[in-house]
Amino acid sequence: MSAFLYGVALQWKLDIRSKSLLITCYVVPLLFFAVMGGIFTSINPEAKYTLIQSMTVLGVSTGALMGLPPSLVEIYASDIKKVYKANGVPLYLGLVSMFLSAFIHLLIMCVIIYLVAPIAFDATPPVSLPLYFGSLAIFTAVSLSIGSILGLAVKSQAKLTMISQVIFLPSIMLSGIMFPVDLLPRIFEIVGKIFPATWGYKLLAGDVFYFGNLWPLVAILLAAAILCGFMLKRLQSE
Template sequence: MSAFLYGVALQWKLDIRSKSLLITCYIVPLLFFAVMGGIFTSINPEAKYTLIQSMTVMGVSMGALIGLPPSLVEIYGSDIKKVYTANGVPLYLGLVSIFLSAFIHLLIMCTIIYIVAPIAFNAAPPARLPVYFGALAIFIAVSLSIGSVLGLAVKNQAKLTMISQVIFLPSIMLSGIMFPVDLLPRFFKIVGRLFPATWGYKLMVADVFYFGNLCPLVVILIAAVILCSIGLKRLQSE
């Protein structure tokens, strides 16, 4: 257990020095929050009631879908994987340590948004703090699980970047954080429900846990865990 915790702590320190993670988990999401927070509240004063959730969904999606997968490719698509195998280290350790490290970084970024938004943009904080952070933790975990599947399935960095963007952009545009989902055509509403960003946003905006919002996230998480298990077994057999 102590070796596992050491591995997670070491990965967290390495991620702090990673430029890609710094950009995708902190710089870009917080810059987007700084710019779009003022625009959203100026165009629509009612946006202050959901500003924290909207900016959080964008930041988590970017960090999980664009920031996490390349870190996994660096491990499982390089000689680091051989080092794991030669020393008898389970292959899942790299995935778990990166997952937990990214979870902590994204949680820190979301906490910054939560603290700064009411001060900078007069945003309304969530009514029930435990419910909000519980929903946030679930959303981060589900989003990271999708990023983990991408990182294990795609070995080519260029192809991975393209696929990550293809998933990230629709998930943001169709989630309801940019404009109300009711304005979308029926087809795009259905497509938007396939992404965790849509359900994570609904879950964080609500003051209670609605089963209808939580169930899709649980299903996505279970499916991602199964796919990650298959991906790790495939890597182990190579």
């Protein structure tokens, strides 16, 4: 257990110095929040009621889909994987330590949005703090699980960037954070329900707990965990 905690702490320190993680988990989400927060509330004053939730969904999706996968490729598609195996280190350690480190960084970014939005844009804070941050933790874990699949499945950084963008862009555009999903064609509304961002936004924006918004995220998380376990076994045998 102590070795595992040491690995997580070490990964945390490495991630703090990582320019890639700094950009995807902090700079891009917070810059978009600073620019679009004013635009959203100026165009539509009602946006202040869901500004925190929408910017949080964007930030988490950016870090999970654009930040985590390249870091995993650096381990599992390089000689670092051989070093793990040669020294008897379980392959899952790299995935779990990066997952937890990214989870913490994304939560910090979300707390910044939560604290700054009411001051900068007169945004309305969520009604229930425990419900909001509980929902945020679940959504963040699900989003990172999708990023983990990408990082384990794709071995080329160039292909990974393209695939990540293919998943990231529609998940944001069809989630409802940019405009109401009711304005979308029916087929796009259905496609949007495939992505965690749609259910995460509904869960975060709700004033009360609704299980109908939670179970799709739980299902995605369980499926992703099983798939990651399968891919780790395949990597172990290579």
